[in-house]
Amino acid sequence: MKPTIYDIAREAGVSATTVSKVINNKGRISEKTRKKIMQIMEELHYQPNVLASAMKGKSTYTIALLIPDMANPIYAQYLKYIEEYGQELGFNIVMCSTGSDPDKEAKHIALLRQKRVDGFIIASIFKNETVLKQLIQEKVPIALMAFERSELPVASVTGDDYLGGYLATEHLLSLGHRRIGIITEEETISGKERIKGYEKALLNAGIEVEPSLIVAINDPTIEGAEKHARKLLDREQRPTAIFGYNDVLAIGAMQAAKERGIIIPDELSIIGFDNTVMCKIVEPRLSSVAMPIQELGRKAMELLVRQIEGNDNTKQRISLLPELVIRQSTAILNEK
Amino acid sequence: MKPTIYDIAREAGVSATTVSKVINNKGRISEKTRKKIMQIMEELHYQPNVLASAMKGKSTYTIALLIPDMANPIYAQYLKYIEEYGQELGFNIVMCSTGSDPDKEAKHIALLRQKRVDGFIIASIFKNETVLKQLIQEKVPIALMAFERSELPVASVTGDDYLGGYLATEHLLSLGHRRIGIITEEETISGKERIKGYEKALLNAGIEVEPSLIVAINDPTIEGAEKHARKLLDREQRPTAIFGYNDVLAIGAMQAAKERGIIIPDELSIIGFDNTVMCKIVEPRLSSVAMPIQELGRKAMELLVRQIEGNDNTKQRISLLPELVIRQSTAILNEK
DNA sequence: GTGAAAGCGCTAACAC
DNA sequence: GTGTTAGCGCTTTCAC
Numbered sequence: 001m002k003p004t005i006y007d008i009a010r011e012a013g014v015s016a017t018t019v020s021k022v023i024n025n026k027g028r029i030s031e032k033t034r035k036k037i038m039q040i041m042e043e044l045h046y047q048p049n050v051l052a053s054a055m056k057g058k059s060t061y062t063i064a065l066l067i068p069d070m071a072n073p074i075y076a077q078y079l080k081y082i083e084e085y086g087q088e089l090g091f092n093i094v095m096c097s098t099g100s101d102p103d104k105e106a107k108h109i110a111l112l113r114q115k116r117v118d119g120f121i122i123a124s125i126f127k128n129e130t131v132l133k134q135l136i137q138e139k140v141p142i143a144l145m146a147f148e149r150s151e152l153p154v155a156s157v158t159g160d161d162y163l164g165g166y167l168a169t170e171h172l173l174s175l176g177h178r179r180i181g182i183i184t185e186e187e188t189i190s191g192k193e194r195i196k197g198y199e200k201a202l203l204n205a206g207i208e209v210e211p212s213l214i215v216a217i218n219d220p221t222i223e224g225a226e227k228h229a230r231k232l233l234d235r236e237q238r239p240t241a242i243f244g245y246n247d248v249l250a251i252g253a254m255q256a257a258k259e260r261g262i263i264i265p266d267e268l269s270i271i272g273f274d275n276t277v278m279c280k281i282v283e284p285r286l287s288s289v290a291m292p293i294q295e296l297g298r299k300a301m302e303l304l305v306r307q308i309e310g311n312d313n314t315k316q317r318i319s320l321l322p323e324l325v326i327r328q329s330t331a332i333l334n335e336k
Numbered sequence: 337m338k339p340t341i342y343d344i345a346r347e348a349g350v351s352a353t354t355v356s357k358v359i360n361n362k363g364r365i366s367e368k369t370r371k372k373i374m375q376i377m378e379e380l381h382y383q384p385n386v387l388a389s390a391m392k393g394k395s396t397y398t399i400a401l402l403i404p405d406m407a408n409p410i411y412a413q414y415l416k417y418i419e420e421y422g423q424e425l426g427f428n429i430v431m432c433s434t435g436s437d438p439d440k441e442a443k444h445i446a447l448l449r450q451k452r453v454d455g456f457i458i459a460s461i462f463k464n465e466t467v468l469k470q471l472i473q474e475k476v477p478i479a480l481m482a483f484e485r486s487e488l489p490v491a492s493v494t495g496d497d498y499l500g501g502y503l504a505t506e507h508l509l510s511l512g513h514r515r516i517g518i519i520t521e522e523e524t525i526s527g528k529e530r531i532k533g534y535e536k537a538l539l540n541a542g543i544e545v546e547p548s549l550i551v552a553i554n555d556p557t558i559e560g561a562e563k564h565a566r567k568l569l570d571r572e573q574r575p576t577a578i579f580g581y582n583d584v585l586a587i588g589a590m591q592a593a594k595e596r597g598i599i600i601p602d603e604l605s606i607i608g609f610d611n612t613v614m615c616k617i618v619e620p621r622l623s624s625v626a627m628p629i630q631e632l633g634r635k636a637m638e639l640l641v642r643q644i645e646g647n648d649n650t651k652q653r654i655s656l657l658p659e660l661v662i663r664q665s666t667a668i669l670n671e672k
Numbered sequence: 673g674t675g676a677a678a679g680c681g682c683t684a685a686c687a688c
Numbered sequence: 689g690t691g692t693t694a695g696c697g698c699t700t701t702c703a704c
Contacts, residue, residue, distance in 0.1 A: 004681055015691045020683055028689050047450045051387050051396075052681035055696045060387075062430065062451065070416035071613075073409060080406035083433055087440075092448065094398065094430045097419055104423075112428065114383045115398065222617070251617050277407075281558070281587050283619040340697055351675045356699055364673050388697035391680045 081297030159291030165197025176333035225252025284328030417633030495627030501533025512669035561588025620664030
């Protein structure tokens, strides 16, 4: 069996308390006993049982990350950076896909709370308002990542979606585009923000917003986007540029265009969002709006850990600014 | 505070023991008390504390997944399917990137064992032989996924890499290619197997293996592959086809070829491995060897859970067969 | 059918 | 400086 704190105590000829104190650097211990205990712990390969100490109200050093769907590489990236930083800080990450389903959200949260995770990072979307409110009320550490709830007192780090939408649109406008389609994902806060940015940019350029150019889809896959992009492209007056809510959707639009024999960027400019690896491997390479993902992940962890450690109870809402990454999929409008 | 088993017991006018029995469906309980207890648990939103029951030797219903690096989409997929199936089975997944670093591997394992995870799924690579052996010796539930250790008694599910390498090479041979380069990842079991399959296919076709056409890289990124592919392509007698150890490396080779103005597939055929989403978005679309990832993930979970539940102590080694997915990146050799 | 008591491995008062 | 004691929330004999 694994040695317990008592085994160490017995070997060292002291009490369990003393050993505990050494482990946690608490109280006064003579250098001599401390050394001895340390040494014995080494010898016996003693590993404190995290469960037991968690039962005494200590941290489990485990946090949960809730994401909608691992299939989108952006979430894999979130996870990557969060886990990376978590390692530095000594936290493990338990990963949960919710499929954007409020019931699954609730189930996961309930289960993970039973397991006494220290807190939750919720990425991109969370539908179950009731559960979220309750979490906040019970002061469970939470950090929202890549979305926020302006009417709820909860820490969040977001990329500035409004600005992102604005920048992407402004870029297309500067290339001479006037009819700009946008394929977004239904029911996402960030989608709405990006649309607002898009609209504002059009407005600033003196262009009226044409609602039919805004397509919201509920199946945020390449195929889903392809299907809807086709409709946009088959319109009589087809858009000369398409702004995708994320790279996946933008690439779906690319596929649809290629299928129709429409040349990118000559006949159609396309811009994505998130600047995932995929941008660099499609042809032409996809222009995109880059959010500082790594920073986003680190800040989310930071906000969460601050709450867990309870040093500082001021919650923050951090907004990180996106940057435009121009590649080959956007070009000056070629009037026929 | 959250209600404990005692709160329920008090409300129901019974002892904690009885409540525990109801929760775990053990012993004899009258239908009447059972009903009553159930109802009260509902009312109080009682959630048993998993930590406490884990301390009594029960399962934590948490397993760890160790992968080398989240940046490769194939690992995101592993995670996706494992987590999906884990949800069905009631397990949470804690995700750990090891960066293929033996020290990190050891640290993670130690930490997670302190946290009493029920078992480990180790994907693709594990360098720390000592730790692995110890785990096996201590009968910690483990399932290897996408690699195996023929000399160790440990459950594993793999795609048949030898066959995969064989099929890919055979495909290229059938297209008339004779000088086939291969870019593989250093120090991976599956890499070695794929090379064996490659060599066997060449042998069967009566072609001598040319060692300089086999490039093993230690930086398994697009950029890393690009760099090494350039060398292959700059040879006097350059290969007419390249087989990538995985899609990432194959795409790196594609990039290098494009950079050199080499037309794929007319002047160079390329085939990848894993059949990730990326295959469908590069141009030309990448032929690849598809492993049944979802099945791989599910089987790994199955093997692990079987050990955890201890019903069946026979360990298995399962090999799933790959399939060739032919797309546009491979074509008949065009003799100049 | 049900409950009392002990204990999983640890920590936190509070003595000494 | 160090030890005694109690208890976190649960499960498990074993007795009734």
